[in-house]
Amino acid sequence: MLRDRKDHDAGELSTDTTIEWIPALRAFARSLTKDANDADDLVQDTLLKAIRNRDKFQPGTNLRAWLFTIMRNTFYNTCAQKNRERPGETDCASEMPTVSADQELSLQGKEVVEVVDHLPLPYRETFILVVLLGESYENCAQICEVEIGTVKSRVNRARAMVVERLDASGGVQTEGQSAAANHGPQAQT
Template identity: 40%
Template sequence: MTALEFTSVVEHMAPTLRPAAYNLTRDSDDAKDLVQETLLKAFVNRNKFKAGTNLKAWLYTIMRNTFINHYNKVTKRTSSIDTADLIQLKPSDDRIVTLNRASGAFALQDIHAAIDKLPEDLRAPFMMYYIGYKYLEIADKLELPIGTVKNRIHLARKELKQELKAYAYAD
């Protein structure tokens, strides 16, 4: 199979990869990235494809392995973090930039106080979500069902919104 034929066939199959990528990632942007990376690896490793075999299966295998490798890398990178440390994470005043430092400092104190008032079972998943963990990662770290994690984050937001309603914008 020539390079031009291979490129044409692979580009024709690209749309069929998107649903499978979404099933793996559960995020549309991550799925698009996964498909793009899969196609790149397919083009780079075109010479490893054996003509007469199932190209679609070969592409799905590349995609699945790419996803697994990325998941393992992310898990390895975050697995050394202790959740007790995450609960204590709060942005420091020197990392916050505001136009009016006085009102910004008051708002930041109020936000910290509101977060401190949250019950422990709501604060831990909320803080993990705040620093960038996805729901599934939080559920795994805290050994909770994903529905419980989503509910606790929702309740934490609701309580924070109520506690900080003085800062709400008027419509």
């Protein structure tokens, strides 16, 4: 599967290759916006910009990274615009009730998602790209427009924050942690 993905990463901008990345774009958009409706809008805006600027895509370069970069820049531009045009916070017409999906994540999955959602944005976006979406450090650095060392540092710190917050809340435990919890502290002799 990874070989197939790498073969498609460097390629031409076509409908098939662009459609192939929509699930990953949705996942990244959801991690940025924290809202399903806003995430869908962000994916739509990203694809629209990609279509409008298809002449700027260089065949043979990384299509996935190009799409993620467009998405990230669109997200930040939208945030800046919203901060300038802030509506009243009560009785806002844009607030719509949503219905949650029929399928439920497991309790542990919800805890992990909640912890990841509370990471500071620079850590959250690198964590999502590298850990959850499987982007390389190099691609993530290109998408986030930072050095590779910064990406590695952010991912490492994000992992540590996730583990620390899950430990503090008594959340998801690894096999080693659950074994230690079952046996308790060793008696000293």
